[in-house]
Amino acid sequence: ALAYALLGEIGGRATHHGVLQVIAVVVAAALFGAVPHVALGKGPALDHVARRVLTVGFAAVCFQPLYNSGKLGEWVGHGPAFAAVIVALLVLTALCDAVLAAAMAHTRTLPHGLKGMGGTPSPFGPILKDELRAMLGIGSAVCATGAVMALAVAVAGLWALPVFSLPLLLTQLSFRRYAAVRTTYRQTIASLARATEIAGYTPQGHARRVAALSRAVGRELGLLEPDLAVLEHAALMHDIGQLSLLDPVPAGATAALPEAEQRRIALLGGAVVRQTGVDGDVAVVVERQADPYRDQPLTARIVRTANAYDEMARGEGPGGPLNALERLRLATGRDYQPEVVEALARVLARGK
Known part of the structure:
Protein backbone atom coordinates (compact mmCIF):
# COMPACT_ATOMS: atom_id res chain seq x y z
CA ALA A 1 0.00 0.00 0.00
CA LEU A 2 2.83 2.41 0.79
CA ALA A 3 4.56 1.47 -2.47
CA TYR A 4 1.39 2.29 -4.41
CA ALA A 5 1.02 5.60 -2.59
CA LEU A 6 4.61 6.53 -3.52
CA LEU A 7 4.43 5.19 -7.10
CA GLY A 8 5.02 7.71 -9.88
CA GLU A 9 6.16 5.53 -12.77
CA ILE A 10 5.79 1.95 -14.02
CA GLY A 11 8.70 0.84 -16.17
CA GLY A 12 9.57 4.42 -17.04
CA ARG A 13 6.01 5.51 -17.88
CA ALA A 14 4.15 8.04 -15.74
CA THR A 15 1.11 6.72 -13.85
CA HIS A 16 -0.85 9.93 -13.10
CA HIS A 17 -3.05 8.25 -10.48
CA GLY A 18 -4.18 10.52 -7.67
CA VAL A 19 -4.85 10.45 -3.95
CA LEU A 20 -8.48 9.32 -4.25
CA GLN A 21 -7.50 6.37 -6.43
CA VAL A 22 -4.84 5.32 -3.93
CA ILE A 23 -7.36 5.38 -1.10
CA ALA A 24 -9.98 3.52 -3.17
CA VAL A 25 -7.52 0.78 -4.12
CA VAL A 26 -6.31 0.35 -0.53
CA VAL A 27 -9.87 0.13 0.80
CA ALA A 28 -10.81 -2.41 -1.90
CA ALA A 29 -7.69 -4.47 -1.17
CA ALA A 30 -8.40 -4.42 2.57
CA LEU A 31 -11.97 -5.60 2.02
CA PHE A 32 -10.83 -8.31 -0.39
CA GLY A 33 -8.21 -9.50 2.10
CA ALA A 34 -10.86 -9.64 4.84
CA VAL A 35 -13.05 -12.10 2.89
CA PRO A 36 -11.27 -15.28 4.14
CA HIS A 37 -11.45 -14.01 7.73
CA VAL A 38 -15.16 -13.24 7.41
CA ALA A 39 -15.71 -16.72 5.94
CA LEU A 40 -14.10 -18.17 9.07
CA GLY A 41 -16.29 -16.02 11.32
CA LYS A 42 -13.56 -13.52 12.19
CA GLY A 43 -14.44 -10.06 10.97
CA PRO A 44 -11.71 -7.49 10.28
CA ALA A 45 -10.69 -5.06 13.00
CA LEU A 46 -12.21 -1.85 11.70
CA ASP A 47 -9.90 0.40 13.70
CA HIS A 48 -6.83 -1.24 12.16
CA VAL A 49 -8.31 -0.95 8.66
CA ALA A 50 -9.10 2.72 9.24
CA ARG A 51 -5.59 3.33 10.59
CA ARG A 52 -4.05 1.69 7.54
CA VAL A 53 -6.18 3.69 5.10
CA LEU A 54 -5.46 6.98 6.90
CA THR A 55 -1.72 6.29 7.01
CA VAL A 56 -1.51 5.41 3.32
CA GLY A 57 -3.74 8.36 2.48
CA PHE A 58 -1.32 10.64 4.33
CA ALA A 59 1.60 9.32 2.27
CA ALA A 60 -0.37 9.76 -0.95
CA VAL A 61 -1.40 13.32 -0.07
CA CYS A 62 2.25 14.22 0.59
CA PHE A 63 3.57 12.62 -2.62
CA GLN A 64 1.07 12.34 -5.47
CA PRO A 65 0.08 16.02 -5.96
CA LEU A 66 3.72 17.14 -5.97
CA TYR A 67 4.78 14.38 -8.35
CA ASN A 68 1.86 14.65 -10.78
CA SER A 69 2.27 18.42 -11.02
CA GLY A 70 5.94 18.02 -11.89
CA LYS A 71 7.09 20.17 -8.98
CA LEU A 72 8.87 17.31 -7.25
CA GLY A 73 10.93 16.61 -10.37
CA GLU A 74 11.78 20.28 -10.75
CA TRP A 75 12.91 20.60 -7.15
CA VAL A 76 14.95 17.42 -6.65
CA GLY A 77 15.19 15.64 -10.01
CA HIS A 78 15.29 11.83 -10.14
CA GLY A 79 18.65 11.05 -8.55
CA PRO A 80 19.70 10.47 -4.95
CA ALA A 81 17.78 13.55 -3.82
CA PHE A 82 14.54 11.93 -5.01
CA ALA A 83 15.26 8.84 -2.89
CA ALA A 84 16.01 11.12 0.07
CA VAL A 85 12.62 12.79 -0.36
CA ILE A 86 10.95 9.36 -0.39
CA VAL A 87 12.72 8.44 2.85
CA ALA A 88 11.67 11.73 4.45
CA LEU A 89 8.04 11.14 3.43
CA LEU A 90 8.19 7.65 4.90
CA VAL A 91 9.51 9.03 8.20
CA LEU A 92 6.57 11.46 8.33
CA THR A 93 4.19 8.63 7.42
CA ALA A 94 5.60 6.46 10.21
CA LEU A 95 5.11 9.31 12.70
CA CYS A 96 1.54 9.73 11.48
CA ASP A 97 0.90 6.02 11.93
CA ALA A 98 2.39 6.07 15.44
CA VAL A 99 0.19 9.01 16.46
CA LEU A 100 -2.92 7.27 15.06
CA ALA A 101 -2.07 4.02 16.85
CA ALA A 102 -1.44 5.83 20.13
CA ALA A 103 -4.68 7.80 19.80
CA MET A 104 -6.68 4.61 19.21
CA ALA A 105 -5.04 2.86 22.17
CA HIS A 106 -5.63 5.96 24.32
CA THR A 107 -9.38 5.77 23.74
CA ARG A 108 -9.63 2.11 24.68
CA THR A 109 -10.52 1.08 28.23
CA LEU A 110 -8.19 -0.76 30.55
CA PRO A 111 -7.67 -4.52 30.31
CA HIS A 112 -10.55 -6.78 31.25
CA GLY A 113 -9.65 -6.81 34.92
CA LEU A 114 -10.75 -3.19 35.35
CA LYS A 115 -13.77 -3.14 33.09
CA GLY A 116 -15.97 -3.86 36.04
CA MET A 117 -14.59 -0.69 37.64
CA GLY A 118 -15.59 1.49 34.70
CA GLY A 119 -12.38 1.53 32.62
CA THR A 120 -10.10 4.47 32.01
CA PRO A 121 -8.01 5.59 29.04
CA SER A 122 -4.28 5.04 29.32
CA PRO A 123 -2.00 8.12 29.30
CA PHE A 124 -1.15 9.21 25.76
CA GLY A 125 2.55 9.98 26.25
CA PRO A 126 3.81 6.50 27.25
CA ILE A 127 1.65 4.87 24.57
CA LEU A 128 3.16 7.12 21.90
CA LYS A 129 6.66 6.27 23.13
CA ASP A 130 5.85 2.55 22.81
CA GLU A 131 4.54 3.04 19.28
CA LEU A 132 7.64 5.01 18.26
CA ARG A 133 9.87 2.29 19.69
CA ALA A 134 7.95 -0.32 17.71
CA MET A 135 8.50 1.72 14.54
CA LEU A 136 12.24 1.14 14.87
CA GLY A 137 11.65 -2.58 14.30
CA ILE A 138 8.99 -3.87 11.98
CA GLY A 139 7.84 -0.35 11.10
CA SER A 140 11.18 0.61 9.57
CA ALA A 141 11.24 -2.66 7.60
CA VAL A 142 7.75 -2.00 6.22
CA CYS A 143 8.64 1.57 5.22
CA ALA A 144 11.90 0.53 3.61
CA THR A 145 10.19 -2.23 1.65
CA GLY A 146 7.51 0.18 0.43
CA ALA A 147 10.11 2.66 -0.79
CA VAL A 148 12.21 0.02 -2.55
CA MET A 149 9.13 -1.52 -4.21
CA ALA A 150 8.01 1.86 -5.53
CA LEU A 151 11.47 2.62 -6.96
CA ALA A 152 11.85 -0.90 -8.40
CA VAL A 153 8.47 -0.82 -10.17
CA ALA A 154 9.37 2.56 -11.64
CA VAL A 155 12.41 0.94 -13.31
CA ALA A 156 11.54 -2.75 -13.85
CA GLY A 157 7.78 -2.54 -14.19
CA LEU A 158 5.17 -4.74 -12.51
CA TRP A 159 7.49 -7.76 -12.52
CA ALA A 160 9.07 -6.23 -9.42
CA LEU A 161 5.90 -6.91 -7.41
CA PRO A 162 6.12 -10.74 -7.24
CA VAL A 163 9.88 -10.48 -6.62
CA PHE A 164 9.23 -8.44 -3.47
CA SER A 165 5.99 -10.16 -2.45
CA LEU A 166 7.60 -13.56 -1.90
CA PRO A 167 9.96 -12.36 0.87
CA LEU A 168 7.05 -10.45 2.42
CA LEU A 169 4.96 -13.63 2.48
CA LEU A 170 7.76 -15.56 4.19
CA THR A 171 8.16 -12.73 6.69
CA GLN A 172 4.45 -12.84 7.48
CA LEU A 173 4.57 -16.61 8.08
CA SER A 174 7.52 -16.16 10.44
CA PHE A 175 5.72 -13.39 12.28
CA ARG A 176 2.63 -15.58 12.69
CA ARG A 177 4.76 -18.33 14.23
CA TYR A 178 6.30 -15.82 16.59
CA ALA A 179 2.82 -14.57 17.54
CA ALA A 180 1.69 -18.15 18.20
CA VAL A 181 4.66 -18.68 20.54
CA ARG A 182 3.83 -15.47 22.39
CA THR A 183 0.21 -16.57 22.73
CA THR A 184 1.28 -19.91 24.19
CA TYR A 185 3.61 -18.07 26.58
CA ARG A 186 0.77 -15.88 27.84
CA GLN A 187 -1.55 -18.88 28.18
CA THR A 188 1.06 -20.67 30.29
CA ILE A 189 1.32 -17.67 32.61
CA ALA A 190 -2.47 -17.37 32.86
CA SER A 191 -2.79 -21.09 33.70
CA LEU A 192 -0.16 -20.83 36.43
CA ALA A 193 -1.90 -17.76 37.82
CA ARG A 194 -5.17 -19.68 38.07
CA ALA A 195 -3.54 -22.57 39.92
CA THR A 196 -3.81 -20.78 43.26
CA GLU A 197 -7.48 -19.97 42.61
CA ILE A 198 -8.35 -23.54 41.61
CA ALA A 199 -6.55 -24.87 44.70
CA GLY A 200 -8.52 -22.48 46.93
CA TYR A 201 -5.55 -20.43 48.08
CA THR A 202 -6.72 -17.12 46.56
CA PRO A 203 -10.15 -15.73 45.66
CA GLN A 204 -11.44 -16.03 42.12
CA GLY A 205 -10.19 -13.28 39.83
CA HIS A 206 -7.66 -11.89 42.32
CA ALA A 207 -4.60 -12.35 40.10
CA ARG A 208 -6.40 -10.91 37.09
CA ARG A 209 -7.54 -7.84 39.03
CA VAL A 210 -4.08 -7.23 40.46
CA ALA A 211 -2.54 -7.58 36.99
CA ALA A 212 -5.00 -5.11 35.47
CA LEU A 213 -4.45 -2.60 38.28
CA SER A 214 -0.67 -3.02 38.14
CA ARG A 215 -0.55 -2.43 34.39
CA ALA A 216 -2.76 0.65 34.71
CA VAL A 217 -0.59 2.09 37.48
CA GLY A 218 2.54 1.32 35.46
CA ARG A 219 1.07 3.25 32.54
CA GLU A 220 0.24 6.11 34.87
CA LEU A 221 3.85 6.21 36.04
CA GLY A 222 5.20 6.24 32.47
CA LEU A 223 6.54 2.67 32.14
CA LEU A 224 7.13 1.47 28.59
CA GLU A 225 5.76 -1.72 27.07
CA PRO A 226 8.64 -4.10 27.97
CA ASP A 227 8.38 -3.12 31.65
CA LEU A 228 4.59 -3.28 31.49
CA ALA A 229 4.77 -6.85 30.18
CA VAL A 230 7.06 -7.87 33.05
CA LEU A 231 4.76 -6.06 35.48
CA GLU A 232 1.62 -7.79 34.20
CA HIS A 233 3.16 -11.27 34.21
CA ALA A 234 4.60 -10.81 37.70
CA ALA A 235 1.24 -9.58 38.99
CA LEU A 236 -0.49 -12.64 37.54
CA MET A 237 1.97 -14.97 39.28
CA HIS A 238 2.65 -13.04 42.49
CA ASP A 239 0.76 -15.56 44.68
CA ILE A 240 2.20 -18.74 43.16
CA GLY A 241 4.33 -19.29 46.27
CA GLN A 242 1.19 -19.90 48.35
CA LEU A 243 0.99 -23.38 46.84
CA SER A 244 3.77 -24.34 49.26
CA LEU A 245 1.52 -23.70 52.29
CA LEU A 246 -0.10 -26.65 54.05
CA ASP A 247 -3.14 -24.54 54.95
CA PRO A 248 -4.41 -21.66 52.80
CA VAL A 249 -4.22 -18.15 54.20
CA PRO A 250 -7.77 -16.87 54.91
CA ALA A 251 -8.95 -15.14 51.71
CA GLY A 252 -5.36 -15.36 50.41
CA ALA A 253 -4.46 -12.14 52.26
CA THR A 254 -0.70 -12.53 52.56
CA ALA A 255 -0.27 -8.84 53.42
CA ALA A 256 -1.46 -9.66 56.97
CA LEU A 257 1.14 -12.42 57.51
CA PRO A 258 4.41 -11.91 59.45
CA GLU A 259 7.22 -10.50 57.34
CA ALA A 260 9.30 -13.68 57.57
CA GLU A 261 6.40 -15.77 56.24
CA GLN A 262 5.72 -13.27 53.47
CA ARG A 263 9.37 -13.40 52.44
CA ARG A 274 12.24 -19.53 37.33
CA GLN A 275 11.49 -23.20 36.67
CA THR A 276 8.72 -22.35 34.18
CA GLY A 277 11.06 -20.61 31.75
CA VAL A 278 9.34 -17.24 32.20
CA ASP A 279 11.47 -14.10 31.90
CA GLY A 280 13.89 -13.83 34.82
CA ASP A 281 12.78 -10.24 35.48
CA VAL A 282 9.33 -11.61 36.35
CA ALA A 283 10.87 -13.95 38.93
CA VAL A 284 12.77 -11.04 40.51
CA VAL A 285 9.55 -9.06 40.96
CA VAL A 286 7.81 -12.07 42.53
CA GLU A 287 10.77 -12.81 44.85
CA ARG A 288 11.00 -9.26 46.16
CA GLN A 289 7.35 -8.76 47.05
CA ALA A 290 8.07 -8.94 50.79
CA ASP A 291 11.18 -6.70 50.78
CA PRO A 292 10.98 -3.16 52.18
CA TYR A 293 9.61 -1.04 49.37
CA ARG A 294 12.71 1.19 49.25
CA ASP A 295 14.75 -1.89 48.31
CA GLN A 296 12.33 -3.06 45.62
CA PRO A 297 12.36 -2.22 41.92
CA LEU A 298 9.46 -0.03 40.82
CA THR A 299 7.62 -2.97 39.24
CA ALA A 300 7.66 -4.86 42.55
CA ARG A 301 6.40 -1.77 44.40
CA ILE A 302 3.49 -1.51 42.00
CA VAL A 303 2.50 -5.18 42.34
CA ARG A 304 2.75 -4.98 46.12
CA THR A 305 0.50 -1.92 46.25
CA ALA A 306 -2.08 -3.31 43.81
CA ASN A 307 -2.17 -6.63 45.66
CA ALA A 308 -2.66 -4.96 49.04
CA TYR A 309 -5.42 -2.75 47.64
CA ASP A 310 -7.35 -5.70 46.19
CA GLU A 311 -7.03 -7.65 49.43
CA MET A 312 -8.17 -4.68 51.56
CA ALA A 313 -11.00 -3.56 49.28
CA ARG A 314 -12.59 -6.99 48.94
CA GLY A 315 -15.42 -7.81 51.31
CA GLU A 316 -15.57 -4.48 53.16
CA GLY A 317 -18.89 -3.33 51.73
CA PRO A 318 -19.58 -0.21 49.66
CA GLY A 319 -16.87 1.79 51.42
CA GLY A 320 -14.23 -0.89 50.92
CA PRO A 321 -12.30 0.75 48.05
CA LEU A 322 -12.13 4.13 49.78
CA ASN A 323 -11.13 2.59 53.09
CA ALA A 324 -8.49 0.47 51.39
CA LEU A 325 -7.01 3.48 49.63
CA GLU A 326 -6.94 5.44 52.89
CA ARG A 327 -5.16 2.57 54.65
CA LEU A 328 -2.57 2.46 51.87
CA ARG A 329 -1.96 6.19 52.23
CA LEU A 330 -1.50 5.84 55.98
CA ALA A 331 1.12 3.13 55.39
CA THR A 332 3.13 5.00 52.73
CA GLY A 333 5.87 5.90 55.17
CA ARG A 334 6.57 2.24 55.92
CA ASP A 335 5.15 -0.25 53.42
CA TYR A 336 4.19 1.47 50.16
CA GLN A 337 5.75 4.12 47.91
CA PRO A 338 3.67 7.32 48.04
CA GLU A 339 3.97 7.97 44.28
CA VAL A 340 2.64 4.48 43.50
CA VAL A 341 -0.31 4.89 45.89
CA GLU A 342 -1.22 8.25 44.37
CA ALA A 343 -0.96 6.81 40.86
CA LEU A 344 -3.32 4.04 41.96
CA ALA A 345 -5.71 6.66 43.35
CA ARG A 346 -5.74 8.49 39.99
CA VAL A 347 -6.42 5.27 38.11
CA LEU A 348 -9.30 4.39 40.43
CA ALA A 349 -10.73 7.92 40.25
CA ARG A 350 -10.83 7.82 36.45
CA GLY A 351 -12.38 4.38 36.55
CA LYS A 352 -15.45 5.50 38.48
Missing part, protein backbone atom coordinates in the same frame (compact mmCIF):
# COMPACT_ATOMS: atom_id res chain seq x y z
CA ARG A 264 9.41 -17.22 52.43
CA ILE A 265 6.31 -17.35 50.22
CA ALA A 266 7.78 -14.76 47.87
CA LEU A 267 11.07 -16.65 47.50
CA LEU A 268 9.26 -19.92 46.85
CA GLY A 269 7.10 -18.19 44.27
CA GLY A 270 10.17 -16.80 42.52
CA ALA A 271 11.72 -20.27 42.43
CA VAL A 272 8.59 -21.67 40.78
CA VAL A 273 8.59 -18.86 38.19
